[in-house]
Amino acid sequence: MSGANPLSNPSLAAASNIPSVDRVLNLPQVQPLLAQYGRTQVTATLRKHLDALRAKALTGKLPASEIEEPLLCATLGKQLTEASRLHLRALFNLSGTVLHTNLGRALLPDEAVQAVVSALTSPGNLEFDLETGGRGDRDSLVEDVLRELTGAEAVTVVNNNAAAVFLMLNALAQRKEVIVSRGELVEIGGAFRVPDIMQRAGAKLVEVGSTNRTHPADYANAISARSAMLMKIHCSNYAISGFTSSVDVATLAELARPHGIAVTVDLGSGTLLDLAQWGLPNETTVRETIRQGADLVTFSGDKLLGGPQCGIIVGRADLIARIKKNPLKRALRVGKLTLAALEPVLRLYLAPEFLAERLTTLRLLTRPQAQIREQAERLLPLLQSVLANRYTVSSEAMSSQIGSGALPVDQLPSYGLVLRADNAGGKRHGRALDKLEQALRQLPRPVIGRIANDALWLDCRCLEQQDEASFTAQLQDFSL
Numbered sequence: 001m002s003g004a005n006p007l008s009n010p011s012l013a014a015a016s017n018i019p020s021v022d023r024v025l026n027l028p029q030v031q032p033l034l035a036q037y038g039r040t041q042v043t044a045t046l047r048k049h050l051d052a053l054r055a056k057a058l059t060g061k062l063p064a065s066e067i068e069e070p071l072l073c074a075t076l077g078k079q080l081t082e083a084s085r086l087h088l089r090a091l092f093n094l095s096g097t098v099l100h101t102n103l104g105r106a107l108l109p110d111e112a113v114q115a116v117v118s119a120l121t122s123p124g125n126l127e128f129d130l131e132t133g134g135r136g137d138r139d140s141l142v143e144d145v146l147r148e149l150t151g152a153e154a155v156t157v158v159n160n161n162a163a164a165v166f167l168m169l170n171a172l173a174q175r176k177e178v179i180v181s182r183g184e185l186v187e188i189g190g191a192f193r194v195p196d197i198m199q200r201a202g203a204k205l206v207e208v209g210s211t212n213r214t215h216p217a218d219y220a221n222a223i224s225a226r227s228a229m230l231m232k233i234h235c236s237n238y239a240i241s242g243f244t245s246s247v248d249v250a251t252l253a254e255l256a257r258p259h260g261i262a263v264t265v266d267l268g269s270g271t272l273l274d275l276a277q278w279g280l281p282n283e284t285t286v287r288e289t290i291r292q293g294a295d296l297v298t299f300s301g302d303k304l305l306g307g308p309q310c311g312i313i314v315g316r317a318d319l320i321a322r323i324k325k326n327p328l329k330r331a332l333r334v335g336k337l338t339l340a341a342l343e344p345v346l347r348l349y350l351a352p353e354f355l356a357e358r359l360t361t362l363r364l365l366t367r368p369q370a371q372i373r374e375q376a377e378r379l380l381p382l383l384q385s386v387l388a389n390r391y392t393v394s395s396e397a398m399s400s401q402i403g404s405g406a407l408p409v410d411q412l413p414s415y416g417l418v419l420r421a422d423n424a425g426g427k428r429h430g431r432a433l434d435k436l437e438q439a440l441r442q443l444p445r446p447v448i449g450r451i452a453n454d455a456l457w458l459d460c461r462c463l464e465q466q467d468e469a470s471f472t473a474q475l476q477d478f479s480l
Contacts, residue, residue, distance in 0.1 A: 011063060012062060013057055013063070013064040013067050014062075015062075017067060018053050018067055019069075024050075025046065027073060029070070030073055030076065033073075036080075037080050041083075042080065045076060045079050045080055046076055049075065053067060089446065090445055091446040091448055092448065092471055093448055093462045094458040094459050095459065095462075096398065096414065096416070096461065097400070097401050097403035098401070098402055098403050098412075098462060099303055099361065099403035100403050103448065106305070106308075106361045107364075108308065108341055109345065109360050111347075111348065112307065112340075116340050118340065119336045119337055120337065124340070126138055138334075138336075138339060139155060139324070142342055145343065145347055145350070146312065147314075148350070149272050149286075149346060149350075150297070150314045151290045152297070152314035153316055154315070154317040154321070155312060156323055157312050157313075157333070157334050158311045158329070158332040159311065159332055159338075161268065161298055161312075162192055162311065163311050163332040165197060165298050166332075167323055167328055167329060168323060169201035169202075170326060170328055172322060172323070173201070173229055174202035175202060175203075177204045177205075177224065178198060178231050179208055179222045179223065179227060179231065180194070180206070180207060180232075181207075181246060181247070183210070183212060183235075183244075183246065184234075184235060204226075206222050208222045213243065213245045215247065216247050216255060218247075223256075223261070227259065227261050228261060228262070229256075229261055229262040229295075230252045230255065230256050231264045232252065232265045233266045234265075234267050248292065249265060249292040250292045250293050253292065262295040262316075265298070267289055267297050268299060268303070269283065270299025270301065271285050272305060272346075273285060273352055277352075278366045280365060280410075281410040294315065296320075297315055298313050300312075301338075304402070305345070306359045306362060307342050307345035308337075308341040308342055308345075309338070310342060364464075365402065367461055369397070369414060372416070373415035375415075375460050375463065375465070376415045376416050377395050379395075380395045383419070383475070387419065390480070391436065392422055393417055393419050394417070394418050395415065398415065398418075398457060398459055399411035399412065400412040416459040416460045417458040418458075419455060420433075420456075421436075429454060433455070433456050434451070439478070444474055445470065445471075
């Protein structure tokens with residue numbers, strides 16, 4: 001045995017001093033833990049902890065205080081709490097990105113939450129036709145409202161927009177050519193590239209035009225007997241400016257019609273209404289795209305639409321029917337929880353005059369800067385008190401972004417708190433900010449900000465008033 005001899009040092013404990021599993025399990029302080037977590041889990045956690053203490057004792061480095069009953073039970077309770085904590089946790093999004101892909105994108109309105117609870121706790125007519133008593137089609141749960149909102153003939157829903165694009169290509173263009181402008185061959189988050197998904201779908205990509213300029217003649221000259229579709233792709237998270245040109249959907253439709261090939265549009269964010277009426281940047285809607293001549297449009301449910309993660313395909317009934325017959329449709333279909341959440345979100349759009357109040361995503365995107373500033377200034381004294389003598393905290397104007405590839409160059413005027421390290425320069429300054437950012441992430445409900453320009457920025461746009469009390473409560477005992 002190495003290290004200090006516990007027999008000659010009363011502050012250290014020997015392995016023989018460690019209590020047995022049964023002794024600890026019978027302690028009064030452990031009984032509430034047994035009632036909460038069960039004997040199996042408590043026993044397993046306790047054994048692991050006692051083994052660690054025994055290994056420490058054998059090196060002569062186990063403080064006697066660690067095997068005293070109060071600390072032993074407190075440590076056991078802490079370990080059980082940590083082990084039972086869910087990995088997917090609620091947090092505060094103060095990053096400045098409203099539709100943050102890594103933080104779950106759109107937040108669902110109350111109507112959708114209640115519908116999901118109902119679907120979780122009660123049987124439902126997912127694939128049961130209540131009129132005929134026979135088997136139903138799960139897409140029918142949202143088809144009528146989507147047709148009304150988009151002007152499309154038919155719809156189908158899959159688990160995300162990448163799946164929607166993949167299924168559409170595999171069903172309609174396998175072993176055929178798909179003509180796309182070079183300026184639209186995008187890569188989005190997670191290294192998802194359009195050429196890769198097209199290859200996996202079995203379609204042959206035909207690139208036309210150049211990165212910045214594509215003309216109608218480029219498409220016309222590429223059409224052949226093997227062509228299946230002309231495809232336009234939303235440029236998602238980048239924009240090309242300057243000497244540019246692209247071909248609109250109406251022109252593509254005119255080019256495709258004589259050849260009997262489809263015009264498809266991957267619209268990405270899936271805007272259903274003109275955002276300009278709420279003071280947001282304009283984005284082409286699904287209805288406008290259909291009206292311009294697109295045969296099929298794919299878009300996401302959890303971006304600007306403000307619903308659950310899914311991919312929606314709308315358009316011509318005959319093409320949708322072919323897509324739904326593809327065997328991959330079953331593999332990519334959505335479950336009852338997604339459909340339960342999607343329908344009430346879509347129905348909110350039928351009353352657009354209430355949408356900015358009832359649709360969470362739109363409410364966050366349209367929060368006035370003055371309102372956000374008032375909130376930031378209410379929070380300022382608390383942060384200043386908690387971080388006194390270590391960090392300088394100020395309330396300042398800042399810019400939010402929509403996120404998830406939606407309107408990538410547009411900024412939303414916002415307000416928040418800016419935290420800067422005191423009396424630190426160079427690497428020390430950076431380490432101080434990293435330490436603070438990490439400490440905020442480790443709160444019971446983590447706080448996510450962003451580090452930029454030698455400061456930690458906490459944008460208050462997504463901190464709604466009903467969450468403000470819980471936000472401030474956990475900061476009362478905040479320490480680094």
